[in-house]
Amino acid sequence: MRIPSLTTPARRVGAGLAAALAVAVSAAGLVASGTLERSVVGRDVETPLSAEALRGLAPRGAKVAAAADCFACHTARGGAPWAGGLPLETPFGTIHATNISPSPQGIGGWSRADFHRALRDGIAPGGRHLYPAMPYTSYRGLTPEDVDGLYAYLMTRAPVAVENRANTLAFPFDQRWTLAAWNLLSLPATVAAPDPGRSPLWNRGRYVADALGHCGECHTPRTVIQALRADAAYRGATIEGVEAPDITPAGLARMGFTPHGLVGFMRSGLSAQGGATHQMFDVVHFSTQHMGEADLTALSAYLFDRDALPAEPETPVAATPAAIPAAVAARGRASYAGLCAGCHGGAGEGIPHVSVPLRTNAAMRVAGAGGLLRAILAGLPAQRFPGNERMEAMPPFAALIDDAALADLATWMRAEWGGQGRAVTPDEVARQRAGLRADASH
Numbered sequence: 001m002r003i004p005s006l007t008t009p010a011r012r013v014g015a016g017l018a019a020a021l022a023v024a025v026s027a028a029g030l031v032a033s034g035t036l037e038r039s040v041v042g043r044d045v046e047t048p049l050s051a052e053a054l055r056g057l058a059p060r061g062a063k064v065a066a067a068a069d070c071f072a073c074h075t076a077r078g079g080a081p082w083a084g085g086l087p088l089e090t091p092f093g094t095i096h097a098t099n100i101s102p103s104p105q106g107i108g109g110w111s112r113a114d115f116h117r118a119l120r121d122g123i124a125p126g127g128r129h130l131y132p133a134m135p136y137t138s139y140r141g142l143t144p145e146d147v148d149g150l151y152a153y154l155m156t157r158a159p160v161a162v163e164n165r166a167n168t169l170a171f172p173f174d175q176r177w178t179l180a181a182w183n184l185l186s187l188p189a190t191v192a193a194p195d196p197g198r199s200p201l202w203n204r205g206r207y208v209a210d211a212l213g214h215c216g217e218c219h220t221p222r223t224v225i226q227a228l229r230a231d232a233a234y235r236g237a238t239i240e241g242v243e244a245p246d247i248t249p250a251g252l253a254r255m256g257f258t259p260h261g262l263v264g265f266m267r268s269g270l271s272a273q274g275g276a277t278h279q280m281f282d283v284v285h286f287s288t289q290h291m292g293e294a295d296l297t298a299l300s301a302y303l304f305d306r307d308a309l310p311a312e313p314e315t316p317v318a319a320t321p322a323a324i325p326a327a328v329a330a331r332g333r334a335s336y337a338g339l340c341a342g343c344h345g346g347a348g349e350g351i352p353h354v355s356v357p358l359r360t361n362a363a364m365r366v367a368g369a370g371g372l373l374r375a376i377l378a379g380l381p382a383q384r385f386p387g388n389e390r391m392e393a394m395p396p397f398a399a400l401i402d403d404a405a406l407a408d409l410a411t412w413m414r415a416e417w418g419g420q421g422r423a424v425t426p427d428e429v430a431r432q433r434a435g436l437r438a439d440a441s442h
């Protein structure tokens with residue numbers, strides 16, 4: 001898995017962190033004395049919770065943990081639950097998610113206050129700054145009640161005696177104190193209060209999207225120092241060459257989502273707009289499918305900026321085909337018929353329980369072609385979706401189609417089904433190939 005916050009081009013990130021470092025050095029004195037830290041954690045959490053209170057809060061915590069997707073990062077594939085070890089690749093080296101089971105190697109000795117500070121301020125006991133790969137920037141908005149629930153839930157799991165794996169970060173990124181400067185520049189000083197002008201549903205949705213679901217960690221573009229851009233929330237960002245698309249109301253509508261359709265997608269991972277793939281598959285698999293109808297409705301209302309969902313499901317806005325040169329269209333259509341139609345249908349309609357529709361697929365309608373190219377070049381694994389639904393694997397086509405032919409194919413599909421007139425270039429395809437080779441060598 002890659003760290004969304006650190007996977008934009010290395011050069012940009014390097015420059016950004018170097019800038020942060022310069023600020024850090026100049027502010028080092030203040031930082032060391034702690035005067036610049038803006039905690040959002042209240043003093044009341046210094047009172048410990050009784051064993052009985054912990055047991056009572058744990059069921060709430062289980063739900064919060066699922067919605068906040070803690071398991072996905074804190075459990076290595078095939079590893080013991082909550083014992084950490086999942087490597088997160090960055091351009092500067094590897095960071096490992098830690099053991100957060102209640103063992104001596106994990107958070108067994110942590111007080112309630114320690115836990116609140118780690119989750120909401122990004123600071124572990126002893127003043128150790130956490131890397132923002134742990135999405136505390138978003139979890140900062142969690143309510144104290146939900147953080148207590150998480151603490152109670154984790155403290156009542158089985159302790160696992162697994163040592164944390166050492167990170168392999170190059171200097172100066174291994175210097176945790178520099179993160180104090182990053183926090184100063186990147187963390188909001190306060191947490192958004194409920195907006196009395198909006199419905200309780202919208203307000204709950206904001207909490208589910210911004211804090212719990214931390215959707216912005218992937219879908220919001222970042223500044224040069226990798227802080228989330230408050231002025232461009234949810235306008236889309238690129239992760240590992242795949243676009244986490246614009247999920248503002250306009251962006252969602254462009255992909256063909258309606259408020260009710262989005263609820264269905266978050267619940268099942270499947271929709272006329274396609275299946276959840278790439279990082280979004282894990283989000284649905286570990287997190288949103290467990291959220292429950294009320295929270296999914298709230299999430300959709302907020303993302304569509306409505307106070308309530310419409311009474312009747314709305315019809316998605318169909319894309320109008322865009323004009324492209326006839327020769328490109330002919331070559332693209334021929335590649336589609338030869339390589340793709342067997343599984344996706346002659347008109348891109350998809351085959352139930354086998355493959356997803358392409359004609360109405362969001363991948364055709366989003367601004368970037370990265371996700372589409374990557375799916376075609378690398379293929380996709382067979383995936384299980386909620387409710388016993390599954391999709392077969394899609395084979396990789398990297399060896400079967402050259403850059404020019406794939407550029408034509410992608411251009412034609414996006415113009416015909418997505419209304420996107422911009423030509424996909426052979427250069428774009430070549431860059432995706434190079435990116436896949438780099439990933440494979442990790």
Ligand code: HEC
Pocket residue numbers: 065068069070071072073074088095096097098099100106107115118119124129130131133134135139150
């Ligand atoms: C995107 C991946 C990701 C998600 C999601 C995530 N974490 Fe983390 N978490 C990390 C990483 C990576 C670290 C280690 C950071 C470091 O070493 O600075 C970490 C560190 C922590 C720590 C500090 C542990 C220590 O020993 O220092 C705690 C506590 C924690 N996470 C709890 C949680 C909880 C609770 C959730 C869900 C609400 C969660 N995490 C979700 C990646 C994640």
Ligand code: HEC
Pocket residue numbers: 004209213214215216217218219239242243244245247255273274275276277278279280283288299362363371372
């Ligand atoms: C770990 C990063 C990550 C997180 C967190 C994340 N997304 Fe995504 N999301 C992606 C990526 C990447 C894609 C594009 C997938 C593709 O092109 O195959 C995507 C696609 C989508 C789509 C378009 C449908 C599709 O599959 O192409 C929607 C809608 C969406 N995300 C909503 C959300 C919401 C709502 C949340 C919060 C609950 C969220 N995402 C959290 C990475 C993420």
Ligand code: HEC
Pocket residue numbers: 273274275276277336339340341342343344354355356358361363371372375376380381382383391392393394395397
């Ligand atoms: C052997 C059958 C097969 C062939 C041939 C095939 N696909 Fe697929 N394709 C699938 C399956 C199955 C999925 C769903 C995979 C999943 O979700 O795990 C899929 C998914 C996709 C997706 C992702 C859609 C989404 O909603 O995220 C795209 C894009 C795609 N295919 C395009 C193509 C193109 C273009 C071709 C021809 C070059 C092609 N496929 C050929 C079986 C196939």
